[in-house]
Amino acid sequence: EVIQYVYAKHGREHAAQVANVIxxxxxxxxxxxxxxxxxxxxxxxxxxxxxxRGYYWSAQTExxxxxxxxxxxxxxxxxxxxxxxxxxxxxGMVMCDRPVIEVCPVEWGRMxxxxxxxxxxxxxxxxxxxxFDLLGLGMLSAxxxxxxxxxxxxxxxxxxxxxxxxxxxxxxxxxxxxxxxxFQVESRAQMATLPRLRPRCFYDLAVxxxxxxxxxxxxxxVHPYIRRRQGKEPVTFAHPRLEEPLxxxxxxxxxxxxxxxxxxxxxxxxxxxxxxxRRAMGSKRSRDKIESLKIRLYDGMAAxxxxxxxxxxxxxxxxxxxxxxFAESHSISFALLVYASSWLKRHYPAAFCAALIxxxxxxxxxxxxxxxxxxxxxxxVRQPSLARSLAGASLEWDGADGRSQCECLxxxxxxxxxxxxxxxxxxxxxxxxxVAERNANGPYTSMADLARRVGLSADQVEALATAGAFDCxxxxxRDALWGAGAASTARPGQLDLATFxxxxxxxxxxxxxxxxxxxDMWATGITAxxxxxxxxRPRLDALGIVTARGLRSLDNHTRVTIGxxxxxxxxxxxxxxVTFLNLEDETGMVNVIVEEAVWQRHRRVARESGxxxxxxxxxxTRDGVINVVAERLERLHLGLRTTSRDFR
Numbered sequence: 006e007v008i009q010y011v012y013a014k015h016g017r018e019h020a021a022q023v024a025n026v027i028x029x030x031x032x033x034x035x036x037x038x039x040x041x042x043x044x045x046x047x048x049x050x051x052x053x054x055x056x057x058r059g060y061y062w063s064a065q066t067e068x069x070x071x072x073x074x075x076x077x078x079x080x081x082x083x084x085x086x087x088x089x090x091x092x093x094x095x096x097g098m099v100m101c102d103r104p105v106i107e108v109c110p111v112e113w114g115r116m117x118x119x120x121x122x123x124x125x126x127x128x129x130x131x132x133x134x135x136x137f138d139l140l141g142l143g144m145l146s147a148x149x150x151x152x153x154x155x156x157x158x159x160x161x162x163x164x165x166x167x168x169x170x171x172x173x174x175x176x177x178x179x180x181x182x183x184x185x186x187x188f189q190v191e192s193r194a195q196m197a198t199l200p201r202l203r204p205r206c207f208y209d210l211a212v213x214x215x216x217x218x219x220x221x222x223x224x225x226x227v228h229p230y231i232r233r234r235q236g237k238e239p240v241t242f243a244h245p246r247l248e249e250p251l252x253x254x255x256x257x258x259x260x261x262x263x264x265x266x267x268x269x270x271x272x273x274x275x276x277x278x279x280x281x282x283r284r285a286m287g288s289k290r291s292r293d294k295i296e297s298l299k300i301r302l303y304d305g306m307a308a309x310x311x312x313x314x315x316x317x318x319x320x321x322x323x324x325x326x327x328x329x330x331f332a333e334s335h336s337i338s339f340a341l342l343v344y345a346s347s348w349l350k351r352h353y354p355a356a357f358c359a360a361l362i363x364x365x366x367x368x369x370x371x372x373x374x375x376x377x378x379x380x381x382x383x384x385x386v387r388q389p390s391l392a393r394s395l396a397g398a399s400l401e402w403d404g405a406d407g408r409s410q411c412e413c414l415x416x417x418x419x420x421x422x423x424x425x426x427x428x429x430x431x432x433x434x435x436x437x438x439x440v441a442e443r444n445a446n447g448p449y450t451s452m453a454d455l456a457r458r459v460g461l462s463a464d465q466v467e468a469l470a471t472a473g474a475f476d477c478x479x480x481x482x483r484d485a486l487w488g489a490g491a492a493s494t495a496r497p498g499q500l501d502l503a504t505f506x507x508x509x510x511x512x513x514x515x516x517x518x519x520x521x522x523x524x525d526m527w528a529t530g531i532t533a534x535x536x537x538x539x540x541x542r543p544r545l546d547a548l549g550i551v552t553a554r555g556l557r558s559l560d561n562h563t564r565v566t567i568g569x570x571x572x573x574x575x576x577x578x579x580x581x582x583v584t585f586l587n588l589e590d591e592t593g594m595v596n597v598i599v600e601e602a603v604w605q606r607h608r609r610v611a612r613e614s615g616x617x618x619x620x621x622x623x624x625x626t627r628d629g630v631i632n633v634v635a636e637r638l639e640r641l642h643l644g645l646r647t648t649s650r651d652f653r
């Protein structure tokens with residue numbers, strides 16, 4: 006909508022989207038090489054999925070693809086970083102005071118009413134065109150939905166400006182790393198840093214956002230900053246000229262602006278040269294460009310008496326930020342959303358959970374994890390209902406008027422009702438049509454009545470039955486599944502001459518609790534009643550499996566065995582081959598560190614299992630950060646299919 010607004014305002018002659026040169030990465034290179042060599046589509050996909058480092062190629066990557074033919078590996082490695090195709094920048098636009106075609110060749114986009122430049126952002130910068138990024142954040146939608154819930158269900162009106170500032174309880178929550186669903190600081194790396202950094206004011210949040218980035222990590226800025234923040238290390242500067250640009254971050258460079266100020270301070274860069282440095286840091290070819298500025302930087306430092314190890318250390322900081330150094334202006338604007346989402350989660354967890362579900366897909370965690378985090382905070386979550394659900398997730402009060410305008414921490418919370426669109430095969434449009442028909446012409450009386458009035462396929466009626474949406478009709482799930490096929494033959498406008506027998510045989514047993522859990526996971530991806538591991542907890546207890554909550558009471562360096570559902574597999578480029586797993590059970594989440602040797606030893610199980618039993622050493626720091634360093638991984642059979650977000 007924003008992009009089309011810009012076209013409408015400035016005209017397609019004066020506005021255009023910027024192109025983006027898509028280059029080969031390991032996954033795409035393996036797939037295309039295998040295709041070129043004549044391998045089947047299934048083989049291409051299988052080999053591509055073997056790649057666990059999606060962004061760069063290295064000797065470690067080649068060790069991960071032992072099942073891929075050597076010829077495919079060799080040719081794919083040669084393709085790295087070469088152009089694959091020309092795409093469209095998702096939000097980059099150029100606006101000119103003259104027809105764009107006079108400056109740069111353009112073409113019409115496939116979407117109606119759009120014009121696209123044939124240059125990428127670096128080419129545009131070279132010619133002097135200014136690119137504006139129109140960035141969309143899912144959290145902005147989630148906050149908007151949450152504020153609407155506050156108005157409608159709590160009688161409280163807020164916007165981003167009026168949310169109470171600097172609430173100590175919000176910072177207490179963040180210091181405890183209770184940040185699932187919170188903008189930016191919900192990753193496992195951020196959650197491990199929060200108890201150590203212990204943010205107590207707004208600027209601390211800006212620092213937290215910038216700290217866990219590839220630039221500061223590769224520049225070895227994270228641990229020194231935290232030690233200085235905790236008073237374990239004095240605040241020092243490699244040279245007096247660094248005190249002004251680095252003073253506000255305890256002598257540690259964290260922001261792009263500081264690198265520009267640093268270059269001006271130590272090497273007498275002009276503002277224009279410092280801006281070239283900034284642009285180089287944001288470019289795909291940043292390392293090459295920064296190398297070209299190396300001589301200029303060293304000459305300038307030498308003129309100011311900065312040589313040897315001190316000059317090398319300064320250049321290493323600049324070079325590290327070529328990977329990704331965050332702008333302070335971005336960090337501050339993001340910090341506003343961090344605080345707002347944290348405040349909403351702390352005071353209105355039900356509304357926050359419903360808003361996050363309605364804003365999907367977004368964020369670090371799946372709806373399943375978001376729902377069970379809310380349940381651990383005392384929120385009741387209910388399955389979809391044909392009689393009560395809206396199209397999206399909504400809130401329900403059990404009383405006649407259960408609203409509470411109180412923003413105290415123990416204010417009563419409504420229940421979250423999952424929406425009809427959460428059921429597989431039911432689109433947002435179809436869910437809205439079901440609700441609109443119910444509101445206009447009264448409740449549905451049977452499955453056939455639903456199919457006749459709205460027009461649903463057998464698959465859709467069966468999906469609703471599997472999700473328990475017909476429980477409100479006093480039809481249990483198995484009975485509803487029995488009658489779904491016959492009921493779905495009814496069509497809108499059809500005379501009600503036939504009688505649909507939705508009554509299942511008396512001998513047909515009702516679903517057991519485990520079967521209902523499997524049905525929930527298949528139909529909605531969310532087990533609203535219980536987390537899967539809760540049903541096998543007696544078996545896990547018998548095996549000596551420690552819960553996520555139970556780890557808190559154990560001593561550091563205790564050898565433990567944990568078990569749960571894998572929600573994430575990650576291997577950042579800065580992790581030196583270490584893989585991080587996130588394991589979740591009914592009591593919480595555990596961060597598992599898997600060294601490369603352990604991963605290779607258990608690679609097949611670690612990659613493919615939805616549930617894992619992990620034996621390892623507990624790391625329990627004084628700051629409250631809990632990790633388990635894995636020693637052995639085994640498959641945990643859950644009896645249902647789960648999904649995880651891997652290597653993103």
